[in-house]
Amino acid sequence: MTATKTKPLQRRAKVRRQEILNAAAQLFAVRGYKATTIEEICELSKSTQGALYYHFPSSPKFKLAKEVMMLQRDAVTLPDGPDGLHRLLAMNAYLARELQTNKILQAGVRLAIEQEEIGFTDVAPYMEWVGVFETQLKAAEAKGELRDGVDPHRAAMTIVGSFSGVQHLSKLCENRADLPERIQDLWNLMLRGIARPHVVLEMDPLTPTGDAAAG
DSSP: OOHHHHHHHHHHHHHHHHHHHHHHHHHHHHHHHHHOOHHHHHHHHTOOHHHHHHHSOSSHHHHHHHHHHTTTGGGOOOOOSOSSHHHHHHHHHHHHHHTTTOHHHHHHHHHHHHHHHHTOOOOHHHHHHHHHHHHHHHHHHHTTOBOTTOOHHHHHHHHHHHHHHHHHHHHHHHTTTTHHHHHHHHHHHHHHHHBOHHHHHHHTTSOTTTGGGGO
16 A cells, blocks of 8 residues: 555544544543443444444453543643742633533543542542642742742642542532632632732632633
8 A cells, every 4th residue: 555545544543533532531521431332432433333443452441431531631721821829720720611511621530530440540640630730839839939838749639639529529519510619619728728828818819710710
């Protein structure tokens, strides 16, 4: 087969693989891992089972779940701006809004919570967000925004765990309709614990659903 023929085939295969991945993410987001079937993934992606097994051979649903779970960071475009607490709040506000509509992000978060019942344990998706938040907290430390004794890594671990729990409760109670408000409540508490008093006064009006969200 000539190179000119191979490239279109490779492009089509890449597109087909992404269509299958997107369909799986939509179903995982709404139905969870156990309730989603291979047949539903094929139907939604308009793919044959042969195509699905070609791209995800041997235990395709399991492989799709692991890959979708790891796509959380790639599924979003985080707000720009100077690194520090202001940007960290903007990121949290943005993620709260994205979780209301972004199916790949929803699926990744849900699968991360369900992973033990799926049959694997992988802290990587959580630690990726810990790294993102820790970068902002280290910048905040360098700018003198953090209280003495606040460790950026430990604070980032706490923020990721708290965000995960708050979004899960919001999902169960209100299907995330109130998630931006709940994340605002979280930060109204947490900011006072990690930021210097003058920073809290400066940032208090910049709640995650207000100006901070605009970056």
